[in-house]
Amino acid sequence: MNISHASAVGTALIAILPSVVLASNNPAEPPDTVRDPWVWAGFAGGPSRVSVAHPLTTGPLRIDQPRFVFNGDGSRTFGFYGQCSVAVGQHLVVALGYEMDFLGQRLPGTGTSQDADGANGDGGQTTHPDGCDTLVAFSRLDGSLAWTAEVPRAVLNSWSAPLIDTLHGTVIVATGRSITAFRLDDGSPAWSTPVGGVLVNASPVVTDDLSGRNRLFVTDHSYANDNTGRLICVNTDPFDAAVNPYEPGEIVWTLDLQAETSGNSPAYRDGVVYLSTATGGAAWDQGTVRAYPATTDAAPSPLWVYEHTTPARFFSGVAVRGGGVYASSFSNHGGQFSAETVRLDAADGSLRWSVPTNRTDTTPVPLGGGLVLVSGGIPFSDELLSIDSLPSLQMIFETPSGNAVRLWDTAQATHQDTNQNGRWDRGEPFLSIGGWTIQPAVMQAGETVYAFVGQAPEAIRGGFFGPSESVAMVDLSRHPTDPRFVVEWGEGSGASPGLTGAEMYTVGELGIHAYGAPRMPLDLVLRLWTDGLLPDFNADGLVNFQDLQLATQYALQN
Numbered sequence: 001m002n003i004s005h006a007s008a009v010g011t012a013l014i015a016i017l018p019s020v021v022l023a024s025n026n027p028a029e030p031p032d033t034v035r036d037p038w039v040w041a042g043f044a045g046g047p048s049r050v051s052v053a054h055p056l057t058t059g060p061l062r063i064d065q066p067r068f069v070f071n072g073d074g075s076r077t078f079g080f081y082g083q084c085s086v087a088v089g090q091h092l093v094v095a096l097g098y099e100m101d102f103l104g105q106r107l108p109g110t111g112t113s114q115d116a117d118g119a120n121g122d123g124g125q126t127t128h129p130d131g132c133d134t135l136v137a138f139s140r141l142d143g144s145l146a147w148t149a150e151v152p153r154a155v156l157n158s159w160s161a162p163l164i165d166t167l168h169g170t171v172i173v174a175t176g177r178s179i180t181a182f183r184l185d186d187g188s189p190a191w192s193t194p195v196g197g198v199l200v201n202a203s204p205v206v207t208d209d210l211s212g213r214n215r216l217f218v219t220d221h222s223y224a225n226d227n228t229g230r231l232i233c234v235n236t237d238p239f240d241a242a243v244n245p246y247e248p249g250e251i252v253w254t255l256d257l258q259a260e261t262s263g264n265s266p267a268y269r270d271g272v273v274y275l276s277t278a279t280g281g282a283a284w285d286q287g288t289v290r291a292y293p294a295t296t297d298a299a300p301s302p303l304w305v306y307e308h309t310t311p312a313r314f315f316s317g318v319a320v321r322g323g324g325v326y327a328s329s330f331s332n333h334g335g336q337f338s339a340e341t342v343r344l345d346a347a348d349g350s351l352r353w354s355v356p357t358n359r360t361d362t363t364p365v366p367l368g369g370g371l372v373l374v375s376g377g378i379p380f381s382d383e384l385l386s387i388d389s390l391p392s393l394q395m396i397f398e399t400p401s402g403n404a405v406r407l408w409d410t411a412q413a414t415h416q417d418t419n420q421n422g423r424w425d426r427g428e429p430f431l432s433i434g435g436w437t438i439q440p441a442v443m444q445a446g447e448t449v450y451a452f453v454g455q456a457p458e459a460i461r462g463g464f465f466g467p468s469e470s471v472a473m474v475d476l477s478r479h480p481t482d483p484r485f486v487v488e489w490g491e492g493s494g495a496s497p498g499l500t501g502a503e504m505y506t507v508g509e510l511g512i513h514a515y516g517a518p519r520m521p522l523d524l525v526l527r528l529w530t531d532g533l534l535p536d537f538n539a540d541g542l543v544n545f546q547d548l549q550l551a552t553q554y555a556l557q558n
Contacts, residue, residue: 454494
């Protein structure tokens with residue numbers, strides 16, 4: 001892998017990054033961040049998959065010490081899928097994992113789950129032939145267990161994330177061979193439907209603006225199994241004979257994409273579903289990006305199809321911001337910049353720009369103001385080398401003329417080439433951050449833009465899909481060589497953070513780490529303090545006036 005000095009153009013642009021980022025606050029730009037400041041609905045935050053928190057999000061003040069680490073309630077212990085994102089609702093955090101015994105071994109589960117009554121459930125027991133996972137919900141306030149529900153077991157190391165449907169008050173899981181919805185308040189079953197295929201790495205997206213005809217979309221897995229992938233459309237609104245003649249959970253249509261799919265999480269905005277595929281282009285290894293209308297009652301034709309210009313596949317989702325659709329590819333060979341990140345015109349799919357970037361299965365993060373953050377690269381260890389790329393974050397800047405350049409790559413910028421051979425060798429230090437499964441979460445606080453991003457797990461110790469061992473808070477207005485680029489490290493977690501209000505939640509080996517203080521009404525804060533029930537918000541082992549001050553600082557005023 002060739003490691004060269006940053007380009008003169010990229011170095012010069014670093015100096016103006018703060019003002020560029022602030023351009024994202026331009027009122028004329030569509031507000032494509034997460035819609036609700038107190039909810040992180042699932043993978044990449046919301047339906048447009050931008051992974052950028054609501055402007056009112058302040059994030060945790062510190063991440064060197066979690067407020068609590070959730071892994072059960074004393075009588076039951078849970079493990080969680082290492083690279084799976086959590087979903088954060090107004091009061092509960094929901095995560096996908098499995099129950100463990102007192103030795104830390106996975107319990108097999110009963111192999112059954114209760115179906116809801118209705119068109120897609122008979123009120124009886126439905127067997128999960130591959131075993132069960134556990135959907136776990138716990139309180140944002142104190143980490144107490146709220147409820148659990150059994151779901152089909154994830155296959156092929158899937159990291160498909162649960163999704164909170166705020167419109168209908170449900171949490172939806174697409175795993176195994178089924179899509180299942182549970183009521184968010186108590187975990188009772190709402191509906192369940194088999195999809196006739198395996199769901200791997202792709203997280204569902206749900207609409208909330210289609211006036212009684214809202215839908216869920218997800219792609220199934222077909223890569224390397226001699227099948228082509230499908231886009232599945234499921235109804236989520238109540239039955240209405242005139243307007244919406246489908247029961248909640250009923251499949252409206254399935255569309256054969258005539259391409260292989262794996263991990264291709266759809267995005268949604270303004271009546272259109274956007275997704276990528278691993279194949280489907282003119283060449284056998286040429287991926288595509290596509291747009292489909294979301295309002296049809298039959299499998300639709302695409303509004304447009306973009307065929308990637310070089311032999312590389314898309315195993316990631318896409319993000320939609322402003323008039324752009326953003327996607328990053330994965331290349332099976334080559335160096336640090338052997339894959340590409342593209343911006344397409346959302347109206348017609350035409351290519352606006354393409355920039356060489358690290359191979360990844362993550363979704364690009366369009367920050368606004370022409371900036372796009374990409375996390376990619378393969379983790380490594382002394383026992384197993386990376387495939388000629390290193391885990392890194394990369395920043396792209398779109399110039400006013402519509403071209404784009406890569407400003408920096410963290411691995412390239414911080415690599416210390418001790419033997420001066422122009423490439424990375426084992427033992428040579430560099431800032432290892434991000435990776436092909438590591439989805440960043442971004443927020444803006446004042447004039448600074450921060451990213452919360454984990455480190456890729458070592459391939460041997462935890463496996464490619466094991467939990468991250470640390471998470472960094474990064475100041476994106478600084479160059480990676482600046483000692484203040486990494487503001488702070490948090491140890492023990494790092495997967496695809498859920499970022500909302502003054503809090504962050506992320507999965508680690510010992511459980512889900514909670515950072516920051518939850519948003520509560522001021523009268524509740526004072527009542528908890530008076531009753532001696534206020535949690536230890538600053539995680540210093542004491543409940544005192546510092547915790548009261550922290551709680552009131554973020555309190556909702558009555």
